[in-house]
Amino acid sequence: MSAEVPSAGTDLSSADLHAAITDPVLLSMNILNEVAGRFPNAVPFAAGRPFGSHYDIARLPDYLDRFCEYLSAERGLPGDAVTQTLFQYGRTKGIIHELIARHLALDESIHVDPESIVVTVGCQEALFLALRTLRRDRPDVLVSADPTYVGVLGAARLLDMPVHPISEGPDGIDLDDLTTQVHRLRGERLRPRACYLVPDFANPSGTSMPTPARRRLLEIAEAENLLVLEDNPYGLFSGGDRLPTLKSLDRGRRVVYLGSLAKSTFPGARIGYVVADQRVANHDGGITLLADELAKIKSMTTVNTSPIAQAMVAGRMLAYDCSLEAANAEETANYRRNLRLLLDGLERRFAQNKSMITWNTPVGGFFVVLTVPFAVTDELLEVSGRDYGVLWTPMHHFFAGGGGTNQLRLSCSHVTPEQIEIGLDRLTAFIRAQSHKAAG
């Protein structure tokens, strides 16, 4: 079939490019980033960015020195090998896997062979590698808690892997619905390959799964022969006792653990990782780690993750003996305070209107979801930024199967206590005006 003739003055037609390009899912990130850029003075309840009180260029040389010292003292590399490690192409699975394994053992009670870790360009690449590897052909689908992180919807769309939504309640993914949907999909000759979810302080909903539900999810995964993709960028930022990760409870190698170091070190390094300790039977009778299969795909996408970026992040980890919980003590306290201020502020402003305006009360993480009596569109976000000076995220972007039309997400990670007060006053004015309008 020949390509479409582009209109005058253009060279290509989007109709001839991958269909994902015109899919609204791929526009979501840009819409949200772009609106923030246009209203720089608006209070940013939209961005899920870390606050970064430790960001300081003067610390970077120290991070680098610490990592080089680690390479020579702990790994026994001679000087020239240290130089080559930093300046050359590198190991596909990364060079900080042992440090990540140490952090996982210390902070998450996850004990894995460092060989089962692939260091990636952000968690986004980890997601992409996992989905690319699991999607063999057309019947392969992903099931996901709904609403879900927009990055997983985008990655799946790029890979032509349909995402089937599983409803979510106040305790996270609905496990009865998960079983029902998996059976239904199989009845339609589809192959649910994995279930994606964020069990701790989910993005966007802020919900967390209680421990018994985590155990039950693992039992279902075992019974249904399903992998679980556990994405955990926010678990460290708890307002109280931390719950066990799914991976730490996993005895049957059902969980592929997706890690992001963006929030726990700094996103500018773009470092994430995946723990894939599943054993893969090969056609020649051999057995490999799923991590090694992911690495084959990585070798043809990003080749290897920048060693310099890995060194910077590792230097910060080494400064805290690989405990990211310790490294983030101040950040965690700030996020916890902000979340309390946000929830208290909502209570003070909307306590009388709870029949119309409601919100959930997460116990950690960055996000709170507000339900309002009007449709929350991208156009209204524009109005809110321009006329009221406050930004938030329309929830409809996070639903695979449609939904969230009356909801907005507030993030408390990148604001000061003063901004929270000002932002909530502005948000209240905006919500009152829109509610009046909707009531006619």
Ligand SMILES: Cc1ncc(COP(=O)(O)O)c(C=O)c1O
């Ligand atoms: C749930 C979730 N997963 C993954 C990511 C992406 O992480 P990274 O910046 O490491 O690619 C984010 C970022 O906001 C997220 O919220």
